[in-house]
Amino acid sequence: MTATARRRGLPRVVRSILRSRSATIGFGLVLLHVLLALLAPVLAQHDPVVNDPNAVLQLPGGAYPLGTDTLGRDILSRTLYGGRYALTTSLTATAIVVLLGTVIAGLAAFYGGWLDDLITRVLDSVLAVPAILSLLVVVTVFGSGTWVLIMAIVVVYTGGVIRIVRAAAMDVLPRDYVTAARARGEGVWYILAREVLPNILDVVLVEFAMRASWVLLLISSLSFLGFGANPPTPDWGLMVAENRSLMALVPLATVAPMVSLATLIVGLNLASDGLAKSLGVDRMKEIVG
Amino acid sequence: MTAVVEIKDLGVSYTSGDRRVDVLSEVTLRLERGDVLGLVGESGSGKSTLAGTLLASLRTSSFISSGTVTVEGQDVFQLQGRKLREFRATRVALVPQNAGAALTPTMKIVDQLAEAFAKEGLASRQERRARAEELLKTVRLPNPAAALDRYPHQFSGGQQQRIGIAMALAARPSVLVLDEPTTGLDVVTQAAILDTLSRLQRELGMSMVLVSHDLGVIDRMCTHIAVLRDGRIVESGPTRTVLSEPAHAYTRGLIASVPRIAVPGIPPSIDGTDALTVREAPTGTAKVLEVRDLTVDYRHKHVPGTGPTVHGVELDVHAGEIVALVGESGSGKSTIANVIAGLQRREAGTLTLSGATTLEPTVARRTKPVRQAVQFIFQNADTSLNPRRTVRNAVDRPLRLFDVRGRSVEKTLAEVDLDGGFAERLPGQLSGGQRQRVGIARAMAAEPTLVLADEIVSALDVSVQSSILRLMDRLSREKGLGVLFITHDLAVVRAVADRIVVLYLGRVVEQGRVDDIFGEVGHPYTRILLDAVIELGDDHDAAAPARQDEIPDAPPEHGCAFASRCPLVRDVCRVETPPVVPLSPTHTIHCHVVGAEQ
Numbered sequence: 013m014t015a016t017a018r019r020r021g022l023p024r025v026v027r028s029i030l031r032s033r034s035a036t037i038g039f040g041l042v043l044l045h046v047l048l049a050l051l052a053p054v055l056a057q058h059d060p061v062v063n064d065p066n067a068v069l070q071l072p073g074g075a076y077p078l079g080t081d082t083l084g085r086d087i088l089s090r091t092l093y094g095g096r097y098a099l100t101t102s103l104t105a106t107a108i109v110v111l112l113g114t115v116i117a118g119l120a121a122f123y124g125g126w127l128d129d130l131i132t133r134v135l136d137s138v139l140a141v142p143a144i145l146s147l148l149v150v151v152t153v154f155g156s157g158t159w160v161l162i163m164a165i166v167v168v169y170t171g172g173v174i175r176i177v178r179a180a181a182m183d184v185l186p187r188d189y190v191t192a193a194r195a196r197g198e199g200v201w202y203i204l205a206r207e208v209l210p211n212i213l214d215v216v217l218v219e220f221a222m223r224a225s226w227v228l229l230l231i232s233s234l235s236f237l238g239f240g241a242n243p244p245t246p247d248w249g250l251m252v253a254e255n256r257s258l259m260a261l262v263p264l265a266t267v268a269p270m271v272s273l274a275t276l277i278v279g280l281n282l283a284s285d286g287l288a289k290s291l292g293v294d295r296m297k298e299i300v301g
Numbered sequence: 302m303t304a305v306v307e308i309k310d311l312g313v314s315y316t317s318g319d320r321r322v323d324v325l326s327e328v329t330l331r332l333e334r335g336d337v338l339g340l341v342g343e344s345g346s347g348k349s350t351l352a353g354t355l356l357a358s359l360r361t362s363s364f365i366s367s368g369t370v371t372v373e374g375q376d377v378f379q380l381q382g383r384k385l386r387e388f389r390a391t392r393v394a395l396v397p398q399n400a401g402a403a404l405t406p407t408m409k410i411v412d413q414l415a416e417a418f419a420k421e422g423l424a425s426r427q428e429r430r431a432r433a434e435e436l437l438k439t440v441r442l443p444n445p446a447a448a449l450d451r452y453p454h455q456f457s458g459g460q461q462q463r464i465g466i467a468m469a470l471a472a473r474p475s476v477l478v479l480d481e482p483t484t485g486l487d488v489v490t491q492a493a494i495l496d497t498l499s500r501l502q503r504e505l506g507m508s509m510v511l512v513s514h515d516l517g518v519i520d521r522m523c524t525h526i527a528v529l530r531d532g533r534i535v536e537s538g539p540t541r542t543v544l545s546e547p548a549h550a551y552t553r554g555l556i557a558s559v560p561r562i563a564v565p566g567i568p569p570s571i572d573g574t575d576a577l578t579v580r581e582a583p584t585g586t587a588k589v590l591e592v593r594d595l596t597v598d599y600r601h602k603h604v605p606g607t608g609p610t611v612h613g614v615e616l617d618v619h620a621g622e623i624v625a626l627v628g629e630s631g632s633g634k635s636t637i638a639n640v641i642a643g644l645q646r647r648e649a650g651t652l653t654l655s656g657a658t659t660l661e662p663t664v665a666r667r668t669k670p671v672r673q674a675v676q677f678i679f680q681n682a683d684t685s686l687n688p689r690r691t692v693r694n695a696v697d698r699p700l701r702l703f704d705v706r707g708r709s710v711e712k713t714l715a716e717v718d719l720d721g722g723f724a725e726r727l728p729g730q731l732s733g734g735q736r737q738r739v740g741i742a743r744a745m746a747a748e749p750t751l752v753l754a755d756e757i758v759s760a761l762d763v764s765v766q767s768s769i770l771r772l773m774d775r776l777s778r779e780k781g782l783g784v785l786f787i788t789h790d791l792a793v794v795r796a797v798a799d800r801i802v803v804l805y806l807g808r809v810v811e812q813g814r815v816d817d818i819f820g821e822v823g824h825p826y827t828r829i830l831l832d833a834v835i836e837l838g839d840d841h842d843a844a845a846p847a848r849q850d851e852i853p854d855a856p857p858e859h860g861c862a863f864a865s866r867c868p869l870v871r872d873v874c875r876v877e878t879p880p881v882v883p884l885s886p887t888h889t890i891h892c893h894v895v896g897a898e899q
Contacts, residue, residue: 188685189695192743195642196702197664197672210689 028290035286041279045272049095058086060093060246069262078264081255085244091268093246098276101158101241102228105165109227110220112166113173118204120174121181132178135171143168147230151239161240165227173219180212214291221284225277232273248273304371305475305508306332306355311368313350313359313532324350324363325532332476332525337502337509339523339540341516341555343762344733347532352478352512354378356393357385373475390417394474398481400465404453410437410464411449417471436467441497441849457851458630459490463497470501477502480512487629487789492833492847495521514762516559517835520544528552544837558763560770560792561836562819567771567796571764580774582799582814583621588656589750589783590618590641595650597636597807607855608862609648611636611807613878618751618783623773625794626787627830628804629852634787636807638753641785642677643667655750673703676744680756682736686728692739693724699746708746717742717772734765741772751783758793770797791834795819800887803827805863806856813888824890826863861893869894 029035048055057075058064064084072079078087120131138146150164184190185208193203209216234240235249243250248269255265313325325347332338340348353359354370357377370377372392380388397403404413414433430449437445440463453461462482469477482498483491499522502509513519519526520540527537528551536549547553554571561568566579598609611633618624626634639645641652643664652660654674661667676699679685686695696710711721717738728736737757744752754773758766774797777784788794794801794815801818803811803826811824818827829848835841848866856862857875864874873893882896883889890896 187687188679188681189687191644192677192679192685194664195644195672195675195677196699196747197667197669198702206690207687211687 025287025290029286032286032289034282035289038279038282038284038286041275042283045095045276045279046099048092049099052089052092052096056086056089056092058089060085060089061244063244069258071262072264078268079262081251081262081265082258083244087251087262087265087268090246090251091248091272094248094251094269095272095276097241097245097247098228098231098273101162101231102224105162105231106169106220106224106227108162109166109169109223110173110216113170113219114177114209114216116170117174117177118181118208119200121178121185122200122204122208131174135174138167138171143230144233147234148239151234156239156242158241158245161231161234164234165230168230169223169227173223176219177212177216180215181208184208184211218284218288218291221280221287225280225284228273228280229277303334303374304331305334305336305373306330306338306510307369307371308351308354309368309371311351311354311370312366313347313354313363314366315360315363321366323366323532325354326367328368328532328534330527330534330537332508332510334475334508335502335506336525337499337511337523339519339526340510340512340529341514341519341526342529343514343555343764345531346529348512348529349480350532351529352395352480352510355476355478355510356389356395391472392474393476393478394469394472396462396465396469396477396479396482398484400468400482401453401456401458401461403465404461404468406453409450409452413453413464414468414471417468432471436471437464439470439501440464440467441493442467443849457490459486459494459851462486462490462494466494466498466501470505473505475508477507477509478512479509481514482511483518484513484515487852488791488830488833488835489629489848490851491518492835493849495835496847496849498522515835516544516556516837517839520837520839521835521841528555555763556837558767559837560763560767560790560796562792562795562831562834563836565795565815565819567774568763568767570767570771575767575771578771578774580623580797580799583619583778583781586620586622586781588617589620589654590616590785591651591653591656592616592637592641593651593653595637595640595652596648597633597640597645598648604855606858608858609807610856611640612856614650614804614807614809616785616802616809616812618785620750620781620783621777622799623777623784623786623797625798625801626785626804627789627791627794627801629789629830631806631852632804633807634789634804635755637804638677638755638785638787641751642675642753643672669703673699673747674750676747676749676752678737678740678744678752678754678757681760682733682740683728683760685740686736686743688728690727691724692719692726692728692731692742695739695743696724696746699743703747705746705748708748710746713742713746714739716745716776732765733761734768737761737765737769738772741769741776745776745780748780749782751785753785753787755787756789757786759788759790766793767796773797791830792836803830806852808856808862809891810863811888811890813885817885817888822884822895824863824892824895825867825869829866829868861891867894 067080067084070076070080076086120128146168147164154160190207193207231240232249235247236253241247241250251269252266259266308328308330311328314321314323342348365378411433415429433449434445437448442448442463483494511522523540526540526543528535530551536552558568558571566577569576593615595614596609597611628634640647646662654660693710696713710724719738758769776782798815800814802809805826810826850866853865860875861879864870879891879893881889881891
């Protein structure tokens with residue numbers, strides 16, 4: 013059981029995900045979106061941002077499978093590229109949030125004392141303000157655009173990650189193997205990276221999957237409200253906002269991005285649930301704690 | 302006479318993948334009214350599983366593969382739903398190992414007890430209180446009337462265990478199942494609880510099933526004994542017969558491997574391959590550690606009437622010497638070890654390494670050679686190794702960090718009798734004894750001069766215990782290693798230590814060579830500790846009744862810390878710090894009374 017048990021480590025998680033129907037659907041949906049986003053340049057027949065005055069408000073069919081919008085842009089192409097935009101921005105933002113959150117959480121848990129107090133107090137005050145409000149403040153001060161959006165998300169979501177990862181790290185830090193490392197005189201980075209992180213990686217992974225869906229929803233909401241992506245970026249939220257007054261004329265211009273967004277978010281949620289279950293991370297505790 | 306409990310050809314199994322694993326097989330036992338049956342065996346022998354079947358309780362994935370368990374004529378595994386709950390509420394009661402954790406933390410003691418006798422239908426609050434108080438009196442909880450309105454965390458471990466027993470007795474069960482009821486407790490408290498239990502058993506005529514790894518406890522309590530190994534009964538019968546004339550080789554090995562105060566030396570291994578080893582104390586070696594006037598204070602502000610946690614501790618460790626630091630839980634043993642390792646700040650005192658280097662208070666301020674020279678071995682082999690890192694990682698790190706030349710992971714593992722194949726394993730793939738060896742290897746990799754061994758054998762089975770003690774003995778001799786061996790187990794101390802330092806509430810009360818401490822004259826506290834030890838083959842009926850008091854929460858501000866429990870106490874003890882009195886060139890005690898008589 014020695015070497016084989018170790019080699020079976022990852023496949024065991026994969027097997028347990030495949031056993032659950034909802035988790036399989038979740039990962040399937042995410043994978044589908046990733047593939048569509050990667051293949052967007054191949055699948056899209058038209059440029060997603062160039063206007064075509066000769067093809068305004070076309071009905072679905074022929075060269076435009078889903079029709080065109082008021083500026084004559086192909087809806088299918090925009091939706092496909094919208095997936096690229098949604099995935100890259102939300103995954104980048106989530107990666108920054110989780111990375112930063114994990115590092116700060118590790119330091120807070122390791123040093124404790126005033127540093128920990130300071131970090132948790134700041135967190136409490138950030139979490140006390142409604143997310144959308146702090147987002148609007150950031151956007152109002154720095155203007156709109158992708159990077160401002162990512163920065164705003166970092167401000168809003170890092171706190172939650174810190175809380176959860178800090179709790180997980182505090183559970184590992186008093187263990188004897190960490191004490192052994194301290195007694196050897198190991199530095200803080202060694203202890204956090206080599207002794208603590210491997211034991212909380214499951215929590216961090218689930219945190220990533222869960223936050224990704226929230227971040228995506230938030231980016232789309234902001235774009236819809238006009239604070240996110242600037243036109244003519246092919247963003248799903250922006251597409252819905254641009255075309256909602258013409259729903260009766262070109263329904264697919266709003267329905268296509270909505271369906272895309274909904275399936276990706278459902279996929280991410282189911283996937284993170286499945287991941288949490290197969291890694292044995294208690295998500296109820298996560299959300300409450 | 303009809304049997305209270307009858308177990309016939311019992312088998313318990315669980316399935317792992319496609320494999321069926323037998324936890325218990327062909328177990329047949331009978332228990333008459335008033336019998337006390339001891340279940341003995343090493344961890345994994347199935348003794349707790351067997352005890353659980355009396356309450357028709359199995360782990361979720363386990364099932365009965367054969368046989369029956371009958372309690373008072375009732376086949377317990379036929380019971381379901383309400384009938385099963387009624388059966389558990391009235392016939393068989395369980396006292397778990399850690400009763401403190403089994404009590405609901407947010408519920409007052411009176412309400413917890415009232416739940417247990419709810420079926421009696423005591424209508425009024427007064428009646429329920431009276432009954433609860435009576436129960437607490439039966440288990441000799443101090444001040445039972447006041448205890449009713451307190452919460453579980455306000456009691457010590459021993460008191461929580463008493464409350465757990467009271468709850469089990471509340472429904473007047475015919476069988477009481479006790480799963481390692483005194484394992485987490487210190488010797489004085491253990492003796493008191495066992496005393497109470499055997500008195501209750503006699504008075505109430507109950508039958509009991511006692512699970513324990515401690516043969517001394519079994520010998521003290523049980524009329525009958527069943528020795529389990531790999532889920533099978535290897536031997537059973539009346540306790541005295543089985544223990545004095547064991548028929549099975551395994552039972553003989555098990556009995557021989559128990560360390561005893563009466564027998565100096567490390568007991569033989571369970572299969573008899575290693576004989577009894579008596580250590581010889583090194584002579585004339587240099588000091589590797591000198592602790593002077595050490596004081597540690599956990600109090601954030603001065604609390605009137607209390608003193609610092611650790612005060613005025615002085616001790617030496619020489620090269621090649623094993624010095625035992627002995628005391629009950631809360632005596633400050635681990636605090637002292639942490640101070641020496643630089644993990645805990647000290648308020649006062651000097652620590653000198655190898656006669657020359659002064660140890661800085663924190664790890665961060667110590668130089669690399671100093672950190673290398675002092676190594677730690679931990680109690681709990683489960684948490685002392687990182688579950689996600691291989692044995693190689695664990696042992697290799699100190700080799701690299703301290704730039705140790707001429708030593709490899711394989712060589713280090715060989716020193717602790719593990720072959721190189723273990724290097725690629727994860728801690729989860731090792732047994733408890735193997736993990737502890739890796740923990741020792743990690744410390745040895747740094748080639749230390751001083752090792753702090755904190756309760757390193759107390760979580761291990763006796764057979765593994767003696768092999769680890771043997772290893773520590775060999776390493777200390779071969780490498781001239783100074784070992785500060787922290788433990789609460791006096792039999793282990795007798796087996797392996799050269800000198801002993803006895804701590805009480807963070808103060809040294811006595812120190813000397815092993816023979817001095819286990820000799821005739823000594824500090825009253827040490828005498829109480831020694832008297833409380835329950836050993837195999839003692840005359841338990843002739844023993845004096847156990848003391849029912851417990852260690853106070855905090856040391857007093859003035860005088861002798863032991864004054865509040867001392868049988869020889871005088872007025873001066875409560876006022877003045879006791880003097881250090883040499884009883885012989887190697888033996889000192891801190892006492893106003895015994896010292897003055899000499």
